[in-house]
Amino acid sequence: DGGITQSPKYLFRKEGQNVTLSCEQNLNHDAMYWYRQDPGQGLRLIYYSQIVNDFQKGDIAEGYSVSREKKESFPLTVTSAQKNPTAFYLCASRGGVADTQYFGPGTRLTVL
Amino acid sequence: AQSVTQLDSQVPVFEEAPVELRCNYSSSVSVYLFWYVQYPNQGLQLLLKYLSGSTLVKGINGFEAEFNKSQTSFHLRKPSVHISDTAEYFCAVSDRGSSNTGKLIFGQGTTLQVKP
Numbered sequence: 001d002g003g004i005t006q007s008p009k010y011l012f013r014k015e016g017q018n019v020t021l022s023c024e025q026n027l028n029h030d031a032m033y034w035y036r037q038d039p040g041q042g043l044r045l046i047y048y049s050q051i052v053n054d055f056q057k058g059d060i061a062e063g064y065s066v067s068r069e070k071k072e073s074f075p076l077t078v079t080s081a082q083k084n085p086t087a088f089y090l091c092a093s094r095g096g097v098a099d100t101q102y103f104g105p106g107t108r109l110t111v112l
Numbered sequence: 113a114q115s116v117t118q119l120d121s122q123v124p125v126f127e128e129a130p131v132e133l134r135c136n137y138s139s140s141v142s143v144y145l146f147w148y149v150q151y152p153n154q155g156l157q158l159l160l161k162y163l164s165g166s167t168l169v170k171g172i173n174g175f176e177a178e179f180n181k182s183q184t185s186f187h188l189r190k191p192s193v194h195i196s197d198t199a200e201y202f203c204a205v206s207d208r209g210s211s212n213t214g215k216l217i218f219g220q221g222t223t224l225q226v227k228p
Contacts, residue, residue, distance in 0.1 A: 004155075006155075031214050033214075033215075033216075040121070040220065040221075041220065042218040042221050043156075043216075048213065048214075050214070056213075058215070090155055099214045101146075101214065103155035105154055106153070106155050
């Protein structure tokens with residue numbers, strides 16, 4: 001089946017640790033996105049990539065890093081510099097008519 | 113800059129009643145418009161989208177939305193809701209211009225609570 005996968009579904013981190021969230025797509029889409037979701041705040045864009053080996057900061061990039069070495073993969077690292085990382089993280093890829101974004105199932109990160 | 117306002121944070125409604133979730137947007141350029149639904153602890157699923165042409169757009173699960181350019185609105189409607197429609201709904205816009213990065217601007221979300 002074509003789609004977007006994110007792993008793990010739940011992730012627990014101790015303060016001061018870096019963690020990496022995985023996002024893979026087999027839709028052959030060029031563009032991929034990472035969003036953060038907090039209760040009552042909608043979705044906010046962290047980073048996006050329109051093509052392999054290139055990416056841009058979104059609205060809340062501080063404390064996060066990404067890489068785009070392969071078309072299918074766009075991992076997000078939450079660094080120890082992110083002051084409040086507990087949130088639900090959503091990955092998306094874009095393609096098709098009107099460049100529609102399609103979302104993965106999300107990763108819930110909790111800092112202990 | 114673009115912005116999206118969902119006018120209601122929560123909408124309680126009884127099963128089989130009609131519902132309207134309101135969305136207004138602000139943009140200096142032409143936009144694409146989207147409605148997504150999110151069930152608890154899941155990703156977002158596309159309900160429908162407006163690209164061009166007919167202002168009435170039909171989507172999945174019996175939902176439809178009407179684009180009103182003069183009022184810059186894109187309200188979502190369903191004539192008869194089911195318990196299974198209980199979820200959070202997001203309105204979003206993206207720039208359809210030549211420099212389009214595909215970035216989506218989301219509203220804050222509306223929680224639809226369908227009661228038996």
